[in-house]
Amino acid sequence: MGVIVLIQPVQPVIVSIKIGETNHEYRMVSLSETELEISGSDYLEKDSKVLFFAKYFRGNAVIREIQFVQYCFTYKMDIEDIQFQPGLIINTRL
DSSP states (O other), rough: OOOOOOOOSSSEEEEEEEETEEEEEEEEEOOOOSEEEEEEESSSOTTOEEEOOOSSSSEEEEEEEEEETTEEEEEEEEEEEEEOOOTOOOOOOO
């Protein structure tokens, strides 16, 4: 098994989530090769299949875990497919 790279933004990264025709905006908490973690105020159902879009990446995932603390939902998603912007160089030390 290879090394899993975890990216945690130093500045807010907005991630748009689309389920059906509905769009929601969240902040990215972290991103790895297999998992996307986001937080925001809108509720989404566990096990929902979602499309996600951000400035440097997009893909699809399934909501695996939900936490609710102080009026904020945090979602952990299993990434099924992700595409990064062509030519993007990721600094893993961010």
